[in-house]
Amino acid sequence: MNKTNWAENSKEMTETRSRKWLDHAAVKRILIRATNWVGDAVMSLPALEAVSDIFPDAAITVFAKPWVVPIYKAHPGVDHVLVYHKDGRGVKNLKTMMRAIIEIRRQRFDLAILFQNAFEAALLSYLGGVKFRLGYNTDGRGLLLTHAVMRDSRILNIHQTEYYLSILRAMGWEARSRNPRITVSREDIKTAGELLESLHVQREDFLVGLSPGAIYGGAKRWPEERFARIGDLAAENWGAKIIIMGTPKEQEIAQGVCEMMTRKPINLCGKTNLGRAIGVISLCRFFVTNDSGLMHIAAALGIPTVAIFGSTDAVTTSPKGPRTRIVRREVECSPCLKKECPTDHRCMLSIDPEEVWREMNVLRGEHVP
Numbered sequence: 164m165n166k167t168n169w170a171e172n173s174k175e176m177t178e179t180r181s182r183k184w185l186d187h188a189a190v191k192r193i194l195i196r197a198t199n200w201v202g203d204a205v206m207s208l209p210a211l212e213a214v215s216d217i218f219p220d221a222a223i224t225v226f227a228k229p230w231v232v233p234i235y236k237a238h239p240g241v242d243h244v245l246v247y248h249k250d251g252r253g254v255k256n257l258k259t260m261m262r263a264i265i266e267i268r269r270q271r272f273d274l275a276i277l278f279q280n281a282f283e284a285a286l287l288s289y290l291g292g293v294k295f296r297l298g299y300n301t302d303g304r305g306l307l308l309t310h311a312v313m314r315d316s317r318i319l320n321i322h323q324t325e326y327y328l329s330i331l332r333a334m335g336w337e338a339r340s341r342n343p344r345i346t347v348s349r350e351d352i353k354t355a356g357e358l359l360e361s362l363h364v365q366r367e368d369f370l371v372g373l374s375p376g377a378i379y380g381g382a383k384r385w386p387e388e389r390f391a392r393i394g395d396l397a398a399e400n401w402g403a404k405i406i407i408m409g410t411p412k413e414q415e416i417a418q419g420v421c422e423m424m425t426r427k428p429i430n431l432c433g434k435t436n437l438g439r440a441i442g443v444i445s446l447c448r449f450f451v452t453n454d455s456g457l458m459h460i461a462a463a464l465g466i467p468t469v470a471i472f473g474s475t476d477a478v479t480t481s482p483k484g485p486r487t488r489i490v491r492r493e494v495e496c497s498p499c500l501k502k503e504c505p506t507d508h509r510c511m512l513s514i515d516p517e518e519v520w521r522e523m524n525v526l527r528g529e530h531v532p
Contacts (some may be wrong), residue, residue, distance in 0.1 A: 176184035185274070185295050185334070186312065190221050192246075194272040194293060195368050196229035196284040197235065201399065201437065202455025202480065203323065204231040204342050205463050207278045208238070210327035213338035214276060215240035217331065226287075233438035234460075239347035245270075260287065267291025277308075280328050298330060310334065322479055338432060342483045343463040347445045348438065355435075355442025362429050364404060365434060372444055372461065373402040374452035375420050376413030376432070380502025382474035383453050385511050387416060391423035392516040393451055397523070398426035406447065407432050408440060408457055449527065451519065454480060462487045467526050468469075474499050488522050490514055 177204040195211060198204050204227070215223060224243040225235045229264055235241050245266065249259045260283075268291050272350035275288035277298030285304035288296045291504075298304075300311040318326060323475040324343065331338040364370070375390040377383035397403040405428035409419045417432030435443060439458055444450060450461035450468045454475045461468045470482050476498040490510075497510040 171340075183441065187218075190218055190273045190295070192270065192272045192274075193218060193221050193223045194267065194270075194275045194288065194291075195225050196275065196277045196279045196288070196298075198229055198279050199224050199228050199231065201231055201234070202459040203278075204234045205345065205456070205459035206323040206480075206483075207327040208234070208340045208343040208345070208463065209324050210278065210331060210338065211235075211238070212240050212341065212344075213328060213331055213336075217336050217338070218274075221273075224272070226267075230437055232233070233348070233351065233436070233441055234345060236438075237346040237351075239346060263287055267293065276330065278330070282307075285512045320478065322481070322483070324483060326479075342485075344465075345441065345457065345460060345463040347464070349439055351438040351442035352445065353442075354439050355446060358431075358435070358439065359429075359446065363449065365430070369401055369403045370406055370447045370449075371397045371401070372406045372408050372447040372450040372452075372457075373420065373428070374408045374457040375460075376409040376411060376416045376457055377453040377455045378410060378453075379475075382499070382501050382504045382508070382511075384416070385453055385471045385473070386515065387419040388423050389514075389516045389519075390420045390451070392418065393519055393523075394424050394428055395426055396520050397449070397518070398424075401527075403449070404429065406443065408435075408444065409433065435457065444487070451523065458482050469522050469526060471511070471514060471519065473497060473508070473514075474501055474504065476500065486526070488526050490519050490522050505528060 169466040198207055222242045224245050226245045228247055235244050247263055247509055253498050272293045274295040275293040277284045280301040282302040282304045284327050285307035289307045296308045297310040299314055305311045328338045357373055368498055373390050373394055395406040398405055407420055407428050407430045409417050409432035411433035414433040417430055421428055421430050444461050445464050447466050450466045452470050454472055458470050462484045465486055467486045468482050469488045472489055477489050477491055492510055492513040494510050
C-alpha cells in the first residue's frame, strides 16, 4: 500500500473504543509520552506537529527520557519538556515513578497521547489523573485508556510516521502525512560549532558525516572497510572533511573505520551527547549511514542522506524526506529484522562502495551546490 492510500484508508485500519466523550474545546493541557528510541522519536514528530495543529490553543508537554530530549527541546510545537529520569530497579525505580506521577498530577493535564506503547506509559497517565488517555491498546493496557486505539495487523507494515499519525486519525482528527523536521537549539548549534572549531574545521569546509554503527545489532551494519572507502572517495573527489559519528558503544567500530582510511577523519564517536551530535550533523553537507537514529536525525535536518539497508525493513523505517536515498539489495531473507545475521550477511555484503558512491553523486547533483 502506498502512502496516499494508507492515509486515505487509515481509519479502516484503526478504530477507537472510547468510554468517554472527549470534549475537544476543553483540552487545554496535553501530555505526550515520547518514545524511548532516537529513531522512533524522530519518526513521531509529524504526529506531534499534527497535535499542535489539532489543538492550537493547548499547551503541549512532552514526557521523555533524557537521551531523546534534544529532539524536542527546540521544537516549535512543544511548550515544555518533562524529563523522566527513571533509573535503577526495585525501590529506587518505584520512587522515580512516584515522583513522575506527582508531577503529572500537579500539572493537571486534560489529555495524554501515548506514542510509547508500554504499559507503564498508560499507568503513569492513569495514576497521574489525566482525564483523557489516548493510545494503542498494546501491552494489556486497554483498560487504563479512555480512548484505546485498536490496531489492524496491516498497520505494522507501513512507515512508522504513519503509525503514530494513525493514533490521531482513529479519533477522526485530521492528521496529514508529512516528513519529520528537527529544529536545532541555539545552544546545540553553538557547542557544535565550538567543537568543530577546536578541531580546526573551517566554516567553509565541506563536511561529510559517516555513521558506521547501529546499536540494534551487527546485522544492520555495513562493513567498516566499506565506510572507510566512502570516506576516502569523498575526501579525494569532493575535498571533504570526514566526521565519524556514533554512540560510546560504537567507538570500536568508528576506530576501525578511522584506521582503514587513507585520509585522516575526525572521530567524534562517543564524544558528543545527542544535542551536540544534532548540532554537528546540521553543519554537515552530506551524511552516509546505516539504519540508525542518526540516520533519521540527518534526514529530519534536511541533510542529503544516503542510507544502507540490509536486515531491517525500508518500508517501515526508511529516512523520510526529499534529500534521502536508500541503497539495499533484494535478497530472499531480507528484511529478517534479526540482530545478528545467522548466515552470510548477503544483504549487506552484496552492496559495494562504488554503488553507494554513485548514489551519493546523484544526490549531490540534485541538492548540494
